[in-house]
Amino acid sequence: MEIRAWVHEEARELPVLADVDVLVCGGGPAGTAAAIASARSGSKTLLLERHGFLGGMATAGLVVPHWDSHQNGGVNADVIDRLGSRGGWGAEGWKISFDPELWKHVSEDLVLDSGSDLLYHTFVVGTLRAGRAVKGVVIETKSGRFAVLARVVVDCTGDGDVAARAGAHFEKGRDDGLMQPMTTMFRLGGVTWVQRRNAELRDLIEQAIERTGDEYRLPYDYPWAIHLPNPGEVAVMLVHVRDVDGTDVRDLTRAEIDGRRQTLAVVDFLRRHVAEFADAHLIETAPQVGVRETRRITGEYVLTGDDVASGRSFEDAVATVSFPADIHEPAGTGQVGFRVGSGPVRRGRYDIPYRALIPRDIDQLVVAGRCISGTFEAHASYRVKGPCMAMGQAAGVAASLSASSGVAPRDLAVRDLRRALLEQNVKLDTDSTDVRDWRWETVENDPTYRPDRGTMRQLSAYHGPG
Numbered sequence: 025m026e027i028r029a030w031v032h033e034e035a036r037e038l039p040v041l042a043d044v045d046v047l048v049c050g051g052g053p054a055g056t057a058a059a060i061a062s063a064r065s066g067s068k069t070l071l072l073e074r075h076g077f078l079g080g081m082a083t084a085g086l087v088v089p090h091w092d093s094h095q096n097g098g099v100n101a102d103v104i105d106r107l108g109s110r111g112g113w114g115a116e117g118w119k120i121s122f123d124p125e126l127w128k129h130v131s132e133d134l135v136l137d138s139g140s141d142l143l144y145h146t147f148v149v150g151t152l153r154a155g156r157a158v159k160g161v162v163i164e165t166k167s168g169r170f171a172v173l174a175r176v177v178v179d180c181t182g183d184g185d186v187a188a189r190a191g192a193h194f195e196k197g198r199d200d201g202l203m204q205p206m207t208t209m210f211r212l213g214g215v216t217w218v219q220r221r222n223a224e225l226r227d228l229i230e231q232a233i234e235r236t237g238d239e240y241r242l243p244y245d246y247p248w249a250i251h252l253p254n255p256g257e258v259a260v261m262l263v264h265v266r267d268v269d270g271t272d273v274r275d276l277t278r279a280e281i282d283g284r285r286q287t288l289a290v291v292d293f294l295r296r297h298v299a300e301f302a303d304a305h306l307i308e309t310a311p312q313v314g315v316r317e318t319r320r321i322t323g324e325y326v327l328t329g330d331d332v333a334s335g336r337s338f339e340d341a342v343a344t345v346s347f348p349a350d351i352h353e354p355a356g357t358g359q360v361g362f363r364v365g366s367g368p369v370r371r372g373r374y375d376i377p378y379r380a381l382i383p384r385d386i387d388q389l390v391v392a393g394r395c396i397s398g399t400f401e402a403h404a405s406y407r408v409k410g411p412c413m414a415m416g417q418a419a420g421v422a423a424s425l426s427a428s429s430g431v432a433p434r435d436l437a438v439r440d441l442r443r444a445l446l447e448q449n450v451k452l453d454t455d456s457t458d459v460r461d462w463r464w465e466t467v468e469n470d471p472t473y474r475p476d477r478g479t480m481r482q483l484s485a486y487h488g489p490g
């Protein structure tokens with residue numbers, strides 16, 4: 025974003041709104057789990073969220089499949105159980121889709137039941153530091169600007185806002201700086217057709233274009249209509265906005281406008297020309313554009329594409345992932361990637377090491393969710409919600425252990441952390457995965473895999489959006 029002028033902002037005293045053991049910033053899948061885990065560990069915990077509801081991409085982004093959700097147990101399992109008991113889990117063709125409206129209620133109930141405090145409509149805009157250590161954050165709210173102090177801060181903003189404001193080193197995008205496209209998800213009613221194959225919706229649209237000569241053009245080759253628990257409702261992953269940065273407010277604005285325009289255009293096309301959507305109506309576009317990737321905070325360990333492809337395990341594992349590296353091409357309409365275990369060691373999962381949650385150059389800060397330390401390729405795999413929640417739970421427990429013991433997060437004994445996670449019903453070292461259980465056999469091994477992006481295999485046989 026181009027800035028042409030600067031003004032001086034007066035220094036001022038800030039009122040302290042709260043002083044807690046553990047402060048969690050961002051209430052998406054990672055932050056929700058972090059707050060619950062920290063409070064359940066006995067720490068005085070506060071969760072800050074800029075929206076008026078929890079869920080992040082699960083709710084604000086209408087991203088309804090919860091990939092890799094079963095294998096990690098813990099808060100993932102609690103959310104699934106509560107959604108299931110209220111009829112909000114699983115749908116025709118989609119065992120792992122959920123009702124996003126119920127996700128708001130369920131995650132909020134779990135946070136409040138855990139004893140964590142919660143503040144909505146609160147934007148984290150800065151950090152308070154003493155040397156390398158984060159001592160708290162600065163927030164903007166309708167009530168004004170405040171400081172919140174904490175023994176340990178957990179950054180679950182997805183974008184790594186807290187870490188970046190604290191001066192942590194980070195990377196964005198692939199070598200040329202481009203990031204995965206953004207997607208405005210939208211919800212349709214009146215659809216009974218069930219998509220079973222990756223290219224099925226694309227083929228319906230391409231055939232209709234051929235038949236009618238319509239000028240509509242698909243922005244992405246593998247769109248999905250994902251059924252929700254409510255009969256006849258689908259969330260559609262089709263819109264793609266490229267060359268945008270989710271940490272740039274002008275790009276975000278452009279993406280929101282373009283995303284809604286793309287939505288209206290395709291809904292109009294589907295209703296007019298595709299029989300399977302003749303009775304469809306647009307219920308809503310997602311409250312915010314879906315951002316797949318932004319900052320990756322450089323940590324004590326940087327996860328790589330090779331770690332993903334080889335199904336690597338780590339002594340300090342705090343979560344497991346089996347979802348493939350799924351890259352929506354930054355400059356094309358395709359999807360590339362590779363599966364877990366397609367490298368020299370065949371294994372259907374890999375571990376997230378605790379060190380990837382610890383920023384290399386900032387203290388008293390733990391990051392969790394899609395902004396942890398990894399390469400462009402590795403991020404394309406661990407970015408899905410199940411691992412993000414599991415990382416959040418690990419970060420929350422670690423922050424609590426650190427706050428109560430006075431030991432810095434980077435110096436914690438990982439044995440103690442893993443024991444505490446097991447006590448919270450987290451499954452470490454499990455081989456059960458969502459992907460293998462119901463989509464895995466459709467992906468063939470590719471012996472030509474190389475971790476540089478130019479030679480990654482096309483995921484044409486892979487079923488499922490991300």
Ligand SMILES: Cc1cc2nc3c(=O)[nH]c(=O)nc-3n(C[C@H](O)[C@H](O)[C@H](O)COP(=O)(O)OP(=O)(O)OC[C@H]3O[C@@H](n4cnc5c(N)ncnc54)[C@H](O)[C@@H]3O)c2cc1C
Pocket residue numbers: 049050051052053054055072073074075078079080081082085087088089090091092146147148149180181182183185206207208209261314315316392393394395407408409410412489490
């Ligand atoms: C279009 C799309 C499709 C996807 N498909 C799938 C899929 O099929 N299955 C799957 O499992 N995953 C999917 N993903 C990935 C997944 O949804 C996200 O990567 C995941 O939600 C990340 O979780 P998170 O908690 O790290 O971040 P987020 O979900 O982004 O949550 C971050 C939270 O922090 C809040 N926040 C941000 N900045 C601030 C701030 N400064 N102050 C206060 N609050 C702040 C946000 O409002 C938000 O609530 C998809 C993502 C996209 C965009």
